Amino acid sequence: MTDQTVHATTVAPAALLRRIPGVTFILVGMIVLFAVGNPRFLSAVNLTNIGLQASLLLMLALPMTLIILTAGLDLSVGALLGLCGVVIAALLVAGWSLPAAVAAAMLVGLVAGAVNGFLVGYLGLPAFVVTLGTMGLCEGLSLVITNGDPIGGFTPVLEAFYRSTLFAVPTPVLVAATLYGLLSLLLYRTRFGNYVFAIGGNKDALHLAGINANLVHMGVYLLCSLTVALSALLLLGRTNSAHPSVAVGMEFEAIAAVVLGGTSFEKGQGWLFGTVLGVLAISVLRNGLNVLSVEPSLQVVCVGLLLIAALLIDRNRKQASRDIA
Amino acid sequence: MTTMDTPAPASARSQPLAPGTLAIVVRLGLIACIGVLLSSLSPGFATTDNLLNILRQASLLFLVASGLTLVIIGGGLDLSIGANLTLCACLSAAAIKSTGQPAAGIVVALGCGALVGLTNGVLINRVKIPPFLATFGMLWVAQGIAYWFMAGQVVYGFSPAFRFFGSGFWLGIPLPIWVMLVTGACGVIFLSRTTIGREVYLMGANEAAAVLSGIPVARRRTLLYVVSGLMAGLAALIYVARLNAAEPGIGEPLLLPAIAAVLVGGTSLFGGSGSLVGTLLGAIILTLIVNALNLLNVSASWHPFVTGVIVVVAVLADAAVNRGARR
Amino acid sequence: MKTRHLRRIGLISVVACGLAASPAFAAGEVIAAFTKNQVDPHFEGVRAGVEQMAKKMGATVRQYVPTKPNNITEGMSQLEDVGVTKPNLVLFMPIDPKAQLPTIKRLIESGTPVLNYNDKAGDAPYLAFVGQDDYKLGYDIAKTLFDHLGGKGNVVILEGIKGSNTGDERKRGFDAALKEYPNIKLLASQPANFQRLLGLQVMENLIQQFSDINGVIAAADASALGAAEALKSAGRGNVPVVSINGVPEAVEAVKNGSLLAIAEFNGFKIGCVATEIGLKAIRGEVVPKRVVIPGAVITKANHTEWLVPYQQRTCPAAAEYVGQ
Numbered sequence: 017m018t019d020q021t022v023h024a025t026t027v028a029p030a031a032l033l034r035r036i037p038g039v040t041f042i043l044v045g046m047i048v049l050f051a052v053g054n055p056r057f058l059s060a061v062n063l064t065n066i067g068l069q070a071s072l073l074l075m076l077a078l079p080m081t082l083i084i085l086t087a088g089l090d091l092s093v094g095a096l097l098g099l100c101g102v103v104i105a106a107l108l109v110a111g112w113s114l115p116a117a118v119a120a121a122m123l124v125g126l127v128a129g130a131v132n133g134f135l136v137g138y139l140g141l142p143a144f145v146v147t148l149g150t151m152g153l154c155e156g157l158s159l160v161i162t163n164g165d166p167i168g169g170f171t172p173v174l175e176a177f178y179r180s181t182l183f184a185v186p187t188p189v190l191v192a193a194t195l196y197g198l199l200s201l202l203l204y205r206t207r208f209g210n211y212v213f214a215i216g217g218n219k220d221a222l223h224l225a226g227i228n229a230n231l232v233h234m235g236v237y238l239l240c241s242l243t244v245a246l247s248a249l250l251l252l253g254r255t256n257s258a259h260p261s262v263a264v265g266m267e268f269e270a271i272a273a274v275v276l277g278g279t280s281f282e283k284g285q286g287w288l289f290g291t292v293l294g295v296l297a298i299s300v301l302r303n304g305l306n307v308l309s310v311e312p313s314l315q316v317v318c319v320g321l322l323l324i325a326a327l328l329i330d331r332n333r334k335q336a337s338r339d340i341a
Numbered sequence: 342m343t344t345m346d347t348p349a350p351a352s353a354r355s356q357p358l359a360p361g362t363l364a365i366v367v368r369l370g371l372i373a374c375i376g377v378l379l380s381s382l383s384p385g386f387a388t389t390d391n392l393l394n395i396l397r398q399a400s401l402l403f404l405v406a407s408g409l410t411l412v413i414i415g416g417g418l419d420l421s422i423g424a425n426l427t428l429c430a431c432l433s434a435a436a437i438k439s440t441g442q443p444a445a446g447i448v449v450a451l452g453c454g455a456l457v458g459l460t461n462g463v464l465i466n467r468v469k470i471p472p473f474l475a476t477f478g479m480l481w482v483a484q485g486i487a488y489w490f491m492a493g494q495v496v497y498g499f500s501p502a503f504r505f506f507g508s509g510f511w512l513g514i515p516l517p518i519w520v521m522l523v524t525g526a527c528g529v530i531f532l533s534r535t536t537i538g539r540e541v542y543l544m545g546a547n548e549a550a551a552v553l554s555g556i557p558v559a560r561r562r563t564l565l566y567v568v569s570g571l572m573a574g575l576a577a578l579i580y581v582a583r584l585n586a587a588e589p590g591i592g593e594p595l596l597l598p599a600i601a602a603v604l605v606g607g608t609s610l611f612g613g614s615g616s617l618v619g620t621l622l623g624a625i626i627l628t629l630i631v632n633a634l635n636l637l638n639v640s641a642s643w644h645p646f647v648t649g650v651i652v653v654v655a656v657l658a659d660a661a662v663n664r665g666a667r668r
Numbered sequence: 669m670k671t672r673h674l675r676r677i678g679l680i681s682v683v684a685c686g687l688a689a690s691p692a693f694a695a696g697e698v699i700a701a702f703t704k705n706q707v708d709p710h711f712e713g714v715r716a717g718v719e720q721m722a723k724k725m726g727a728t729v730r731q732y733v734p735t736k737p738n739n740i741t742e743g744m745s746q747l748e749d750v751g752v753t754k755p756n757l758v759l760f761m762p763i764d765p766k767a768q769l770p771t772i773k774r775l776i777e778s779g780t781p782v783l784n785y786n787d788k789a790g791d792a793p794y795l796a797f798v799g800q801d802d803y804k805l806g807y808d809i810a811k812t813l814f815d816h817l818g819g820k821g822n823v824v825i826l827e828g829i830k831g832s833n834t835g836d837e838r839k840r841g842f843d844a845a846l847k848e849y850p851n852i853k854l855l856a857s858q859p860a861n862f863q864r865l866l867g868l869q870v871m872e873n874l875i876q877q878f879s880d881i882n883g884v885i886a887a888a889d890a891s892a893l894g895a896a897e898a899l900k901s902a903g904r905g906n907v908p909v910v911s912i913n914g915v916p917e918a919v920e921a922v923k924n925g926s927l928l929a930i931a932e933f934n935g936f937k938i939g940c941v942a943t944e945i946g947l948k949a950i951r952g953e954v955v956p957k958r959v960v961i962p963g964a965v966i967t968k969a970n971h972t973e974w975l976v977p978y979q980q981r982t983c984p985a986a987a988e989y990v991g992q
Contacts, residue, residue, distance in 0.1 A: 054753065062752040069745045089473075141660055142610040144418075148600065149653035156646020163642050164830035164859065168766040175770060255740060257766035259831065262740050268420075268477060275474050302735075302742075306749035309730035312706055313488035316735045320481025327470040327478075383877075390902070391876040398869060481735075493712030497893075497917045508901045584864055585897055586917065588890070590707035590737055591865065635873040641858050 037278030037290045038329030042322065043297045050304035057307050064186055070299035071188040072254065074292065075247040076270040077277075078192075078199050079240035081291045084274050086215040086236055087282060088136055088143030093244050094266035095154035096128050098259070100248035102158040105258030108170035121245045128154065129241025133234030151267070158260035168257035178253025188250050195243065200288050212236060217283055273298055276326050297322065361616060363662060364607040368622040375629055383636040391632070393515060399628040400521035403621050404579060405592075406599040406606075407528055408458075408572030410620045413603060414532070415565045416545040416612030420476040421461060422573045422599060424483040426592035429453040429577035431487045434496040434587030443503040446581075450574040457483055458570020462563030480596075487589040497586035507582025517579050521621070524575065528617040537561065546613025601648065602627055605655040626651065696726040697756035697947065701939075702746070703786075704763050705737035708862065708890065709915040709978075710935040714786060716978035717939020718759060724983065725947050730755070738829065740764045747771045751778055757946045759939075760794075761786035765833055781950050785942035786935070787833040795949040798942040798959045800933055802834050805912050805963050806841020806887075809931035811848075812965050813883045813910045816928060820851035821882030824874050826860035826867055826895055828887035835862070838887045838912060855881065860891035867894025875902045886911040889918035889930065896926045914966050919974040922966055932963040932974065940983035948986075961989050 050057040076093050083090050100121040107117035128150055135146040180187045203209035211232040214222045222229040255262060277294030279286025301322050305315045380387035405422055412419045433450035437443055457479060464475040509516045532538040544551035544558045551558050573592075581587045606623030608615025630651055631644055701718045703711040715731055722729045732750060734742035743763040748771060750758065758775065760782050762768045769790040776782050776793055784794040813823065825842055828835025839857075846854055855878050860867040867886060874881065875898060884899070884907060886892035892911030899907050908928035911918060913935075921927040941959055949955045966974055 056752050056754070059752060062749070065745075065748045065752065069748070072741075135657075139660055141656060144610045145604050145652075145656050148597075148604065149649055149656060152601070152645055152649025152652055154649075156643065156649050159642040160646055163640070166764060166766055166831040254744065255764075255767035256770050257764070259740060259764060259767060262764075262767070265736060265739075272474060272477055275471065281471055281473065302745065303749050306732065306746050307752055309700075309732070309750075309753065311489075312731055312733035312735070313485050313492075315485070316488055317482050317485030319735065320478040320483075320485060323474055323478035323481070324464065324470070327474055328468060331468050331470065385876050385879070388876070394872050394876055398872065485735075488706045491706075493706055493709060493715065495709050495915070495917050498920070508897070580865075583897070584868060584894065586864065586893065588707055588864065590705070590863065593737075594863075594865070631869075632873055632876070635858075635870075636877050638856075638877075641870075 034333070035278065035287055035290075037276065037287075037293060037326070038333060039276040039278075039290075039297045039322075039326035040293055041329060042326050043293060043300060046297070046300055046304055050300070050308060053304075053308045057304060060184075062303065062307065066296075066299050066303050067189040068186050068254075069303060070295050071186070071192040072247060072250050073266065073269060073273060073299065074192040074295045075195060075243060075250065076266060077273040077291050077295050078195055078288065079236075079243045080267075080270045081274045081277070081279050081286060081288055082199070082203065082212055082236045083143070083240055084216075084271070084279050084281060085212050085286045086233060088236075089147065089271055089281070090132060090237065090240055091144065091147040091267050091271075092128060092132065092150040092154055093240065093270060094263040094268075095151045095158070096125065096241060096244045097248055097251055097263040097266065098261060099128075099154040099158045099161075100124055100245045101251045101255075101258040101262070102161050102167065102260055104248055104252060105167040105170050106161055109167060114171060114173065118246075118249065121248055122242060125241040125243075125245025126238065129238035130234070132241065133237030136237060137230045137233030155261065155264055162258070162260045164260060166257045166259040170252075174249060174253040175256050176253075178250060188253070191250065196288070196292060203288055208232065208235070216285075269298060272323055276323065278330065297326070361607070361614065361619075364659060365616070365618055365622065367658065367662070368605075368607070368619065368626065372622065372626060372629065375626075375633060379633050379636065386633075386636055393518070395625070395628050395632050396518050396521075397515045398632075399621075399624040400515075400517040401576065401579060401583070402595070402598055402602055402628060403521050403624040404517075404524065404572060404576035405595050406602040406620050406624055407524060407617055408569030409599055410603050410606070410608050410615060410617055411528065411532070411541065412565045412569045413608055413610060414545050414612060414615050415541045415562055416548060417465065417562055417565060418472040418476060418610075419458075419461065419566065419569045420473065420596060421457060421479040421483060422569060423592040423594070423596035424480040424487070425454055425457045425570055425573040426577045426580065426595065427589055428457065428483040428487045428490075428592075429574040430581050430587040430591050431491050431496065431589060433574075433577060434499075434581050435490070437499060437503060437581075438496055441500075443500065446503065447578060450578045451571055452574070454570040454572070454574025454577065455567050456570070457573070458567040459563065461570070462566035465566065466559040466562045484589070484593065491587075491589045495586050495588045499582065499585055504582050504585060507579050507584070517583065520575070520579060524572070525617055525621055532617065537564075541565065542613055544612075598627060598648075601652050605652055607655070607659055609659075623655075626655075696728060697950065698753075699727050699729045699757045699759060699943065699946070700732060700750045700753070700755040701729055701759040701943075702732050702743070702761055704734070704743075704761060706733050707737050708888075709917065710889075710913050710933065713915065713935030713978045714761075714939040716981075717936040717941075717983060718943045719939075720981075721940045721943035721983045722947070725944065727756075727943075727947055734763070738763050738832075740767050744768055744771050747775055751775045751780060755780065757795075757950050758782040759785050759942050759946060760789060762789040762833065764831055765790045766831075781946070783942055783946040783949070786938050789833075796945050796955055796957050796959060798945055798961070799938055800961050800963050802837035802912075802933070803841040803844070805931040805933055806838035807845050808841075808963070808965055809910045809912055809929065810842045810845035810885055812929050812931075812967075813885060813908060814845060814849045814852050816908055817852070817883055819849055822853045822855050822878065822880050823883040823885060824855050824871075824878070824881055825857035826870060826884065826886040826891045827857060828859070828862050828891075830859060835887055842885055860886065860894070862888040862890055864890040864894040867891030868898045869894075871895035871898035872902070875899070875904065881907055883907060884909040889913040889915050892927055892930075893918060893921060896921065900926070914974050916975060916977060919966060919971050922968060922971050923975070925968070928967070930966040932966055934961065934963065934974075936978050936981055937961050937984055941986045941989060944983075944986040956990050959986065959989050 104117045135141045136143045273294035277290030429450040433446035436449040437446035540556045602623040606619030785798045896909045912931045914930045914932045
C-alpha cells in the first residue's frame with residue numbers, strides 16, 4: 017500500500033491520462049461553450065472573478081481531500097468557517113488586535129479539529145456523524161455569539177488584503193495556490209502523506225507497522241480545521257462583515273468538488289490536483305451560467321447535472337479500461 | 342444458500358438485539374427525564390394539547406426520516422429527501438388544484454417520489470456512483486425542476502377533505518400522528534418480520550457476506566431508495582395538507598434535521614444496525630428540545646446549538662454502550 | 669454500447685444548458701435584475717413588474733437569483749459575474765447590505781449604472797432608490813392591529829430574517845408602535861425568517877406557551893399564513909393575524925378572514941417603477957434620487973385590487989409616486 021503511494025508522483029503518462037477525472041472533459045467543454053456563448057467569459061476581469069470565487073472553496077476542498085483519503089469527511093467546515101469569521105469580527109469590534117483575534121480563531125479551529133479528530137481517529141466513530149454534530153455546535157455558537165445579527169465595521173485591512181494583487185494575480189488565489197503547494201508537498205513528499213493514504217487503505221496495517229495511526233488520523237482533522245480558521249480571513253475580506261450562517265452549505269460543495277476530482281470515499285485513492293479541477297469545474301459552471309444569464313431555475317438543475325454527468329464519465333472510463341484488460 | 346445459514350457476519354459488529362434494545366430504553370429514559378423536568382418547570386408542558394402538538398411536529402419529521410433510516414441501515418445515504426419532498430409537494434399540489442381530485446395528488450406525489458428514488462437507486466447501484474454524490478446531484482436536479490415548475494408562485498387552498506390528512510383529528514389524535522404510527526408499524530414489520538428486511542441489515546453490516554449468501558444487493562438497495570422516495574412523497578402530501586400550500590422552499594430545511602433524527606435515534610451510518618423505533622424517538626427528542634427551549638423562554642438563537650449538543654451526546658452515548666457491549 | 673450512450677447523455681445535458689442560455693440579443697438596453705430567491709412570490713411580483721415595464725420601454729431583462737435562497741456569497745458572485753457582461757442597467761436589491769456594499773461599489777466604479785430597489789443597500793452612488801418605507805409599514809400594520817384590539821391585549825411578533833434591511837426596519841416599526849400603546853403587552857418576539865413552516869411551528873409552540881394571545885404580527889405573508897394555520901387548528905382561528913407584503917395568496921386570506929390586514933409591500937409596483945426610473949436615468953433624463961412608494965393597509969374592505977395575478981396587472985407610472 018505504502019509502496020504504491022510513494023510512486024504516486026512518478027506515474028507513466030498512460031496512467032496519468034487514466035487518472036485524469038472525467039470532470040476535466042466537462043471543464044474543457046464548458047470553457048469552450050461559455051467562451052463561444054460570450055467572448056467576455058475569457059476576459060481578464062472574468063478570469064479574476066473565477067479565481068476569487070474558486071479560492072475560498074479551494075481552501076476548504078484541499079484539506080477535505082486529505083480527510084476523504086482517510087475514508088472520512090468533514091461536514092463541519094462550512095459552519096466552522098462562519099464561526100471563526102464571527103469570532104474574529106466580534107473580537108476586532110471589541111478592540112482586539114488582528115493577530116490576537118486570528119489567534120483566537122485558530123484556537124477555535126484547534127478545538128473543533130481536536131474534537132473531530134479524537135472522536136473519529138481514536139474512538140473510531142463515523143466521521144459523518146461526528147462532524148454533523150460539530151457542525152450544529154459551530155453554527156449554534158455563531159448564532160449565540162451574534163444573536164443572529166451580522167457583525168460589521170471592523171478594520172478595512174482585511175478587505176484591502178482580499179482585494180490586493182501580486183503581478184495582477186489576486187492575493188486569495190495566491191493563498192490558495194500556496195496551500196495547494198504545501199499540501200501536495202505534505203501528501204506526496206513526506207511520510208505523513210504516505211500514512212494518510214495508508215489510513216484510508218488499511219489503518220490496521222499501519223498500526224501493525226508500529227505507527228501511531230490514530231494520531232495521524234487526528235492530525236488530518238486538525239490540519240483541516242486550522243486551514244478553515246485561516247480561511248475565515250478570506251471570507252471576512254470578501255464579505256466585509258461576519259454573518260453567522262454565511263458559509264453553511266459550503267461543506268457539501270467542497271466534498272462534491274473533491275469527489276468530482278477523482279478522490280474516492282474508499283480505499284485511500286485520490287489525487288490532490290484533481291480537487292483543483294473539481295473546484296474549478298464548479299466555479300466555472302456557476303460563473304459561466306451567470307455570464308450567459310441562464311434562467312435561474314435551470315442553473316440549479318445544471319449544478320446537479322454537472323455532478324452526475326462527471327461521475328457517469330468516470331464510471332464509464334473505468335468500465336472501458338476494465339473491458340480492455 | 343439461504344440467508345439464514347450465513348456464517349453470522351452480523352455478530353461481528355451489529356448485535357441487533359441487545360444493544361439496540363438498550364439504546365431504545367436509554368432514549369425513552371431521556372424523554373421521560375426531559376418530560377419530568379419540564380412539567381415541574383412549566384405548567385404548560387404536561388397538557389394533552391402540548392403533548393399532541395409535540396407528537397404532531399415529530400410525526401412530520403419522522404415521515405421524512407423514516408425512509409432515510411431504511412436506506413442508511415442498508416448501507417446507503419440519501420441527501421435528496423428534502424428536495425424530493427419539495428418536488429413531490431409542488432407537483433402534487435398542482436395536480437390537485439388542476440383536477441380537483443385529492444386522489445390525483447396522491448398518485449402524483451407517490452409517483453414522483455418513487456421516480457426520484459428509483460433514479461437515485463439506479464445511479465448508485467447500477468452505475469455505481471457513490472451515494473453521497475448521486476443523491477447530492479439529485480438534490481439540485483429535483484430542486485431546480487421544482488423552481489422551474491413553480492416559476493416563483495405558490496399553489497395554495499385545498500379542499501377540507503384533503504386537508505384532513507394534515508390538520509384533521511381522529512379519535513382526538515391528529516391525523517399525521519396516525520400516519521406516523523401506521524407507516525412506522527409497517528416499517529418495523531418489514532424490517533424485522535420479512536426476509537428482505539433481515540437482508541437489509543445483513544447487507545448493511547457486511548456487503549461481501551450478503552453477496553456471498555446470494556442476496557441481490559444492488560436490487561435490494563435500489564428498492565430501499567424507492568421506498569425512501571415514496572416516504573418523501575407521502576411526507577410531501579402531509580406537509581401540503583398541513584400547510585394548505587406548496588412552495589419550492591418547503592423541503593430544503595428538512596434534510597439536516599431528518600439526518601439528525603436518524604442519528605439521535607441510534608442508527609449507525611456504517612449501516613447494518615438501527616431501527617425505525619429509534620428514529621421515531623430521535624424525532625421526538627429533537628422536537629421536544631425545541632418545545633422545551635420555547636417553554637423556558639430561551640432565545641431561538643440557542644436552538645441549533647442545543648440540537649448539536651444532543652446529536653453529539655447521543656452519538657457518544659451509543660459509542661460508550663457499544664464499547665461496553667464489546668468487552 | 670451502453671457506455672457511449674451514457675456519455676452522450678452527459679454531453680447533451682451540458683450543451684443544452686449552454687444553448688438555453690443564449691437569449692436573443694434584442695435591440696435596446698439590457699437590464700440585469702437581481703432578486704433574493706425563487707421561493708417568495710413577492711419577488712415574482714418584482715420580476716413581473718420589471719419585465720412588463722422593460723417590454724413597454726423596449727429593453728431586455730435578464731433575471732439573476734441565487735440558486736440557494738438568500739445566499740449571500742452567491743449573491744456577491746452573481747454581482748461580479750454580471751459586471752463582466754456589461755449590462756446597461758443593474759437593478760439591485762441586497763441580500764445583506766453590509767456584505768455586498770463593497771462589491772456593488774466596485775461595479776459602479778467600473779462604469780455600470782446601478783439602481784437600488786426593494787431593500788436599501790447602504791451608501792453608494794446609485795442612480796436612485798426605489799422602494800417602500802419598511803419602518804412605516806411595520807408601524808402602520810402594528811397600529812392597525814392594536815387599534816383593532818382596542819388598545820389593549822397580548823401580542824406576539826414573528827420576525828423576519830435578522831440582518832436584512834427589510835426584517836430589521838419592520839421590527840423597528842413594530843417596536844415604535846408598541847411604545848405608543850402602554851396596554852399592549854408583547855409576550856414574545858421570535859424569528860420566523862419570512863418562512864411558512866417556521867411560522868407554523870413557532871406559532872404552534874407559542875400557543876402552548878401562552879394561553880392568552882390576542883394578536884399576532886408577522887413580518888411577512890408566508891410566516892403569517894403559517895401562523896394562521898397553527899391558530900386555526902388549535903381552535904383559535906379568531907385571533908387576528910396581521911402581516912406585510914400582500915402576495916395574492918395572503919390577500920385571499922384577508923378576503924376569507926384568516927388574516928386581519930396586510931401592509932402593502934408591492935413588489936410589482938417596485939419592479940415597474942424601478943425599471944422606469946432606471947431606464948430614464950440611463951437615457952439621460954433627470955430622475956429623482958429617491959422614490960418611496962406608499963403602502964396601503966389591505967383589509968377586507970379594499971382587498972380586490974391586490975387579488976389580481978401579477979401577470980395581469982398594469983404598471984403604474986412612476987410620476988404617480990415622484991415628489992411624495
